[in-house]
Amino acid sequence: xxxxxxxxxxxxxxxxxxxxxxxxxxxxxxxxxxxxxxxxxxxxxxxxxxxxxxxxxxxxxxxxxxxxxxxxxxxxxxxxxxxxxxxxxxxxxxxxxxxxxxxxxxxxxxxxxxxxxxxxxxxxxxxxxxxxxxxxxxxxxxxxxxxxxxxxxxxxxxxxxxxxxxxxxxxxxxxxxxxxxxxxxxxxxxxxxxxxxxxxxxxxxxxxxxxxxxxxxxxxxxxxxxxxxxxxxxxxxxxxxxxxxxxxxxxxxxxxxxxxxxxxxxxxxxxxxxxxxxxxxxxxxxxxxxxxxxxxxxxxxxxxxxxxxxxxxxxxxxxxxxxxxxxxxxxxxxxxxxxxxxxxxxxxxxxxxxxxxxxxxxxxxxxxxxxxxxxxxxxxxxxxxxxxxxxxxxxxxxxxxxxxxxxxxxxxxxxxxxxxxxxxxxxxxxxxxxxxxxxxxxxxxxxxxxxxxxxxxx
Amino acid sequence: xxxxxxxxxxxxxxxxxxxxxxxxxxxxxxxxxxxxxxxxxxxxxxxxxxxxxxxxxxxxxxxxxxxxxxxxxxxxxxxxxxxxxxxxxxxxxxxxxxxxxxxxxxxxxxxxxxxxxxxxxxxxxxxxxxxxxxxxxxxxxxxxxxxxxxxxxxxxxxxxxxxxxxxxxxxxxxxxxxxxxxxxxxxxxxxxxxxxxxxxxxxxxxxxxxxxxxxxxxxxxxxxxxxxxxxxxxxxxxxxxxxxxxxxxxxxxxxxxxxxxxxxxxxxxxxxxxxxxxxxxxxxxxxxxxxxxxxxxxxxxxxxxxxxxxxxxxxxxxxxxxxxxxxxxxxxxxxxxxxxxxxxxxxxxxxxxxxxxxxxxxxxxxxxxxxxxxxxxxxxxxxxxxxxxxxxxxxxxxxxxxxxxxxxxxxxxxxxxxxxxxxxxxxxxxxxxxxx
Numbered sequence: 034x035x036x037x038x039x040x041x042x043x044x045x046x047x048x049x050x051x052x053x054x055x056x057x058x059x060x061x062x063x064x065x066x067x068x069x070x071x072x073x074x075x076x077x078x079x080x081x082x083x084x085x086x087x088x089x090x091x092x093x094x095x096x097x098x099x100x101x102x103x104x105x106x107x108x109x110x111x112x113x114x115x116x117x118x119x120x121x122x123x124x125x126x127x128x129x130x131x132x133x134x135x136x137x138x139x140x141x142x143x144x145x146x147x148x149x150x151x152x153x154x155x156x157x158x159x160x161x162x163x164x165x166x167x168x169x170x171x172x173x174x175x176x177x178x179x180x181x182x183x184x185x186x187x188x189x190x191x192x193x194x195x196x197x198x199x200x201x202x203x204x205x206x207x208x209x210x211x212x213x214x215x216x217x218x219x220x221x222x223x224x225x226x227x228x229x230x231x232x233x234x235x236x237x238x239x240x241x242x243x244x245x246x247x248x249x250x251x252x253x254x255x256x257x258x259x260x261x262x263x264x265x266x267x268x269x270x271x272x273x274x275x276x277x278x279x280x281x282x283x284x285x286x287x288x289x290x291x292x293x294x295x296x297x298x299x300x301x302x303x304x305x306x307x308x309x310x311x312x313x314x315x316x317x318x319x320x321x322x323x324x325x326x327x328x329x330x331x332x333x334x335x336x337x338x339x340x341x342x343x344x345x346x347x348x349x350x351x352x353x354x355x356x357x358x359x360x361x362x363x364x365x366x367x368x369x370x371x372x373x374x375x376x377x378x379x380x381x382x383x384x385x386x387x388x389x390x391x392x393x394x395x396x397x398x399x400x401x402x403x404x405x406x407x408x409x410x411x412x413x414x415x416x417x418x419x420x421x422x423x424x425x426x427x428x429x430x431x432x433x434x435x436x437x438x439x440x441x442x443x444x445x446x447x448x449x450x451x452x453x454x455x456x457x458x459x460x461x462x463x464x465x466x467x468x469x470x471x472x473x474x475x476x477x478x479x480x481x482x483x484x485x486x487x488x489x490x491x
Numbered sequence: 492x493x494x495x496x497x498x499x500x501x502x503x504x505x506x507x508x509x510x511x512x513x514x515x516x517x518x519x520x521x522x523x524x525x526x527x528x529x530x531x532x533x534x535x536x537x538x539x540x541x542x543x544x545x546x547x548x549x550x551x552x553x554x555x556x557x558x559x560x561x562x563x564x565x566x567x568x569x570x571x572x573x574x575x576x577x578x579x580x581x582x583x584x585x586x587x588x589x590x591x592x593x594x595x596x597x598x599x600x601x602x603x604x605x606x607x608x609x610x611x612x613x614x615x616x617x618x619x620x621x622x623x624x625x626x627x628x629x630x631x632x633x634x635x636x637x638x639x640x641x642x643x644x645x646x647x648x649x650x651x652x653x654x655x656x657x658x659x660x661x662x663x664x665x666x667x668x669x670x671x672x673x674x675x676x677x678x679x680x681x682x683x684x685x686x687x688x689x690x691x692x693x694x695x696x697x698x699x700x701x702x703x704x705x706x707x708x709x710x711x712x713x714x715x716x717x718x719x720x721x722x723x724x725x726x727x728x729x730x731x732x733x734x735x736x737x738x739x740x741x742x743x744x745x746x747x748x749x750x751x752x753x754x755x756x757x758x759x760x761x762x763x764x765x766x767x768x769x770x771x772x773x774x775x776x777x778x779x780x781x782x783x784x785x786x787x788x789x790x791x792x793x794x795x796x797x798x799x800x801x802x803x804x805x806x807x808x809x810x811x812x813x814x815x816x817x818x819x820x821x822x823x824x825x826x827x828x829x830x831x832x833x834x835x836x837x838x839x840x841x842x843x844x845x846x847x848x849x850x851x852x853x854x855x856x857x858x859x860x861x862x863x864x865x866x867x868x869x870x871x872x873x874x875x876x877x878x879x880x881x882x883x884x885x886x887x888x889x890x891x892x893x894x895x896x897x898x899x900x901x902x903x904x905x906x907x908x909x910x911x912x913x914x915x916x917x918x919x920x921x922x923x924x925x926x927x
Contacts, residue, residue, distance in 0.1 A: 042702060043601070044555045047593040049568060053519035053690065055588075078517055079851040119779065123770035127841040130848030132768070149848050176782055183738060183785040183810065190632040190735040293734060296625040328566035333559060340618030343626055363626040365618075395567030402569010402588050409518040409586075409689065409862035410855055 055405045057431045060418065061251040067266050068239035071258055072422055073251045076411045080150045082247020083411045086160055087423060088142040089242070090235040093354075094272045096209035098227050099219045103137035105181060106231045110135045110144070112173035115166040119173055122159070129156050135163065139210055140353040141423065142235055147412070150248045157261045164236050165265050174225045181220050188214055189485045192298035192363065192464040195289045199462040199483065200302045203287055204357055206279025216486075237267025242422055246415040278355055280304065282458050284478035288471065289464040290490060297369045297465035301376065302359035303455035308351040308424040314437050315449040316358070320349050322396040322446070323383055323454070324360055330379045331360070339375070341368045351424075358453055366465065370473035373461065377477075380459075383450040387443035401435040495884045497854070497866070500693040501874075504701060506709040507681025511870050511880050512696040513688045513863075521689040522863045523595045524584040525603065526871035529677035530577045531655035532718050532799055540657010541665055543576040544620050545673050549583060550574070551612040553598075554605035558612060561598055568594055571861065578651070579798040580875060582868070586861045589690035593699055596687075600703035603683065606674045610667055617662055624656050632735040636916050637742030637804055644729035645744050645912030650718040651800050679710035684874040688863045718799035720746070727912040732919050738785060739809055740916040743822060744802035745906050747791055751877065756889045757897035758905060759794055762803050763842045764834055764898065765825070766790035770841075773805055776825045783821050784809045795869050795886075798876045802912070815915055826906050833899035843891050850887055 061073040095102035111133065112119045126133055131148035144163055148156040188194045198213045205211035243262070245254065306312055317325075324331030324347030335341045345362040360380075364372045388396075407413035421430050463474050467482060467490075474480060482490040500512040534542040552558040565572040570587030583602075585595050628634035639654060646652035685704060687696045723746065733740065748754035765773050766789050777784040786808040791801070809818045834842075858864035866883065873882040 043597075043604070046556075046564060047597050050590045050593065052588065052590045055519055076517070078515075079855045081848065081851050081855075120770075120775065123768070123775070124841060127767060127770040127845045130844040147852070149844070149851075152844075176779070179782070180778075180785055183808075186737045187632065187785075187808075190737060192630060291735075294630055296622065296630040298630075326566050327572070328559075328563045336619055337559060337562075337615065340615040341622070343619050343623035363622065363630070365622060365625075395563065398569045399566045402591075403571055405518065405569075405588060406520055406571070406586055406860065406862060409520045410860070412856065413860055413862070 055408065055435065057408065058414070061255060063255055065238065065259060065263060067263065069262055069265065070242045070422070071255065072242070072244050072418055073254055074246045074414060074418060075249065075251055076246050076414055077248045078409070078411060080248050081147060081411065082150055082153060082245055082249055083147045083415045084160070084243065084245040085143050085145045085415060085419060086164060087242040087244070087419070088235045088240050089140070089423070090240060090270055090272065091137045091140045091142050092212070093139045093209040093275065094235070094270065095231050096212060097273065098231065099215060099223060100212035101215040101219070102223070102227070102231060103142050103235065105177070105223055106228045106235070107135040107137040107142050108177050108181070109169050109174050109228055110163050110167045110232065112177065113168040113170040114162040115168055116162060119170070125159060129159075131156050133160070153249060153254070154257050154261070157257060161261045161265070164241070167232060169225055169229050169232070171225060174228065178220060178223055182217055185214055185217055185220055192291065192294065192296075195291070195464045195485055196298045196300035196361070196462045199287050199289055199464075200300050200359065200460060203281055203285070203460045203462070204279065204302060204304060205355070207276040208278035208355075209275055210278065210352055210355065234270040237269065238262065238265045239267060239269045244415055244418055244422060246411045246418065275354070278304070281460055284457065284459050284461065286461045286463065286474045286478045286480045288467055288474050288480060288482045289462065290467040290482055290484055291464055292466055294464070294466040294469070295366070296363050297366055297463055297470050298361070298363045299369065299372060299376075299461065299463050300359060300361045301459050301461045302357050303459050305349060305356045305358040305453045306351070307353065307356045308420065309426065310356070312449060312452070313351070314434070315441060315445050316349055316453055318396055318400050318438055318441055319383065319446050319449045319453070320347055320358065321400050322388060322392065323347050323379060326396070326399050328395065328399065331376065334379060335362060335364075335372055335375050339371070341365060341372045366469040369463065369465070369470045370476050373477050377456060380454045380456045383446070384454055384456060387447050390443065393441070393443055393446065397439050397441065401438045404434055495887065497884055499870070499880055499883070500697065501880050502697060504680065504705055506705065506707055507679075508704050508707070509684040509874050510697060510700045511684060511686045511874055512691060512693045513686070513866060513870065514691055514693055515689055515863075518862070519589045519690050520586060520862055521589040521592050521687065521691050522584065522586045522861065522867055523592070523599065524582055524686040524867045524871060525599045525683055526580050526582045526686070526875060527678055527683045528579065528875045529581055529682065529713070530579045532578045532650045533716050536649055537661065538665060538669060539654045539661045540620070541661070541669065541673065542581060543656065544616065544662060544665055545670060546574045546576045546581050547616040547620055548608050548612065548670055549602055549606065551608045551616060552606075553602035554607050555601050556598055557607070561602070564594060564598060570595070573859070577793070577796055578801070580796070580871065582871065584861065584864065584867065592687070592691060592696075596699050596703045599685070600707065603678060603680060603704065604707045606678070608667070608670060613665070613667055613670060617665070620657070620662060621659060628656060633733065633740060633916065636731070636740060637744070637806055637914050640729070640731045640914040640916065641742055641744050641802065641804060641912060644727050644914055645746070645802060646720055646800065648718060648720050650716045651720065675710065676713050679713070680704060680707045681709040682713055684871050686867050686870055688867055720800050723910055726908045728915070729913075730915045730917065733916045734919055736918055739811060739815065739918060740807060741809070741815060741818065742789070742804050742806045742914050744804040744912050745910055747801050747803055748901065748905060750797065753897065754901050754904070757893045757901040758803065759791060759890055760839070760842050760846060760893050761829070761898050761901055762790045763846055764829065764838065766805065767842070767845060772825050772829065773822070777807060777818075777821055781821050783813050783818050795872050819913070826902070830899065830902045830906065833895055836895060839893070839895055839898065846890055847887060854883075
């Protein structure tokens with residue numbers, strides 16, 4: 034601790050002290066004879082571990098069968114195996130002190146799990162059974178399908194869901210990424226046999242990646258994994274190529290009419306890049322400075338200065354084949370136009386003027402600092418390792434990330450904003466009551482109006 | 492099995508500020524929290540929602556860190572920050588690379604010493620809070636279900652029975668004078684605990700705590716409203732209209748036994764038996780077997796974080812083809828079964844393993860990826876409510892000692908119809924939905 038004059042102790046901001054070295058834990062990487070990729074890292078914060086068995090195929094790869102089909106497959110996976118009925122699976126998980134979820138997104142399906150270190154082997158056995166011997170019991174499938182029908186109806190009452198769904202449809206058109214959820218009719222038509230065939234295609238060791246982080250000895254854990262998963266076999270699935278996404282030109286407003294809404298959910302977006310793209314780190318920093326952090330221009334403007342909204346945010350959304358940039362804010366009905374004006378003002382400002390050095394230094398510190406917070410928890414570390422492995426990023430990606438962030442200049446950010454903050458072609462989804470907000474929305478581009486089910490309204 | 496040995500150093504400064512330091516060098520990251528013993532329950536009558544609005548004001552500027560500076564200084568140090576308002580505490584916390592520890596303590600001390608806000612800040616945050624209420628409650632399907640719906644039905648003492656997010660009229664009535672007086676009354680070192688967790692040496696952490704907080708003057712011990720409830724002797728029911736959602740819903744709450752009692756521990760394991768995910772009796776019966784419900788969850792939320800009445804709540808979204816009577820009858824059959832037959836030793840063994848495993852996870856994380864949030868929260872509550880932060884290492888033993896007969900006994904004693912409250916949340920436009 035440096036000594037400072039007493040008078041300044043309370044008035045002057047203390048400087049940062051010397052930074053402590055950030056050391057990422059050693060990873061143990063292996064590929065079993067059957068093709069299963071394994072990545073292990075030790076983290077002894079609590080006597081537990083977190084794991085995730087990923088399959089590199091998700092809803093997009095299953096889209097020719099139906100939207101949301103990989104998700105439904107994952108849901109039914111946990112409801113029965115050749116050896117255990119649904120109730121047995123759930124009680125065994127509890128007996129092991131474990132949590133487990135099976136789910137799928139656009140690009141991957143996964144079985145995520147966490148449990149006590151002392152009971153790791155039996156939990157891996159259960160994960161292995163779910164991955165290889167799921168039985169898709171008819172009655173369980175029927176029940177889950179009935180549940181899903183109610184869930185998709187419920188989804189359409191949530192402003193955030195409706196905005197996201199509309200934006201994805203507009204940005205991706207014929208590409209499977211346009212479908213974020215099935216319709217009721219599509220769910221009604223789901224067939225158990227089709228789920229089984231997706232399961233057989235996707236859930237194979239050649240298509241899989243097993244990640245584990247936690248309180249274990251990596252060498253011993255690898256041996257256990259070999260024993261548990263070694264006899265599994267199966268090829269990579271063949272996935273037909275997808276149609277090109279839409280590339281909408283010109284600003285357009287897509288209003289989803291929800292009668293009685295007391296707030297407007299705004300979500301604007303444009304095409305950007307994937308996680309593997311060389312500009313990714315630049316875009317991440319530019320986004321952080323625009324609206325990705327509390328201390329960002331957008332939050333300071335429309336929340337802290339103007340009080341239009343509680344939770345404004347911008348994000349970069351990387352999918353495997355394409356990525357997009359988006360800005361969201363749930364705003365008061367009477368300030369829809371005012372909010373959009375500020376959203377575009379801040380975008381265009383970043384496209385026009387270089388970021389002042391001190392502001393850039395702050396943003397660099399933020400992005401590189403919060404990156405290392407992930408080190409401190411098992412699931413934080415797991416998610417960092419998953420990003421690296423699923424995107425085939427270099428082995429030293431975590432180690433070099435901070436240095437790359439710190440090297441970025443105002444010129445880099447200006448070029449990045451000009452390239453990816455595609456202000457002129459931004460698509461604007463707004464979910465709200467048209468009687469309250471339509472004239473304001475129409476100021477920002479040609480306007481299409483839909484109902485919550487996607488039907489065009491006049 | 493349970494041999495937790497989390498190192499903890501504790502002290503109380505002469506001005507009454509409790510300091511708890513839990514060093515751990517896993518990563519060069521430190522989490523700092525300041526907890527004040529003031530929450531929703533203790534806000535003034537006629538000022539519903541004020542404790543939460545005030546929490547927002549704590550980010551609006553202090554003597555040497557004007558508006559925007561607080562957030563800017565934490566973010567630009569590579570860290571994240573937030574605050575949250577609970578029933579009996581309000582917390583402010585940051586996770587930063589450990590080289591920013593001194594700066595974080597300076598900021599927290601500055602706003603404990605002298606909040607500096609004006610009418611403009613108050614107007615701004617009142618608007619922000621209204622949008623928060625709209626996005627989380629008024630414009631969301633099942634917004635506020637059941638956390639805002641149930642208390643006014645279940646409780647009779649205003650402390651626990653009022654709207655914690657606040658009526659907009661009450662928010663509008665809040666003045667700068669209210670802000671100042673609330674700050675003076677409750678935001679004093681002798682009504683708070685400072686926590687430093689992670690990459691810190693205890694002696695250095697303590698020296699910094701003394702340097703920055705040591706000369707903040709203590710205040711008179713604040714008055715606390717008595718949150719005790721009159722004995723409940725009849726079932727209480729109420730209805731709330733669901734404006735957007737498609738499914739009928741209900742929530743049933745039973746008041747939890749007083750904390751740190753044997754019954755409380757047994758109730759926590761009974762909660763695990765009833766609400767422990769897909770293995771829980773409620774989910775299994777209502778969703779998997781009878782298939783009456785689409786979603787069932789709930790339980791005792793944040794069991795360690797209460798210092799007054801709270802409930803174990805079951806939330807049910809059920810299929811429109813079933814009536815509320817049928818659904819409630821199925822819920823009742825789950826309760827009756829455990830009251831009449833208790834649980835098996837095998838089930839109790841499973842519950843304990845899961846409870847222990849969940850406890851470890853609570854310690855490690857639990858709030859938006861903020862490392863050690865859970866450990867911080869438990870240390871703070873055990874400090875402010877029990878004056879025993881070391882409970883964090885030992886309290887698990889009390890739960891692992893629960894016996895089968897304890898579970899059946901609390902089921903009979905607390906899960907009675909005349910001790911429960913029910914809210915029914917029915918879609919306003921059920922017919923319109925069906926016709927569409």
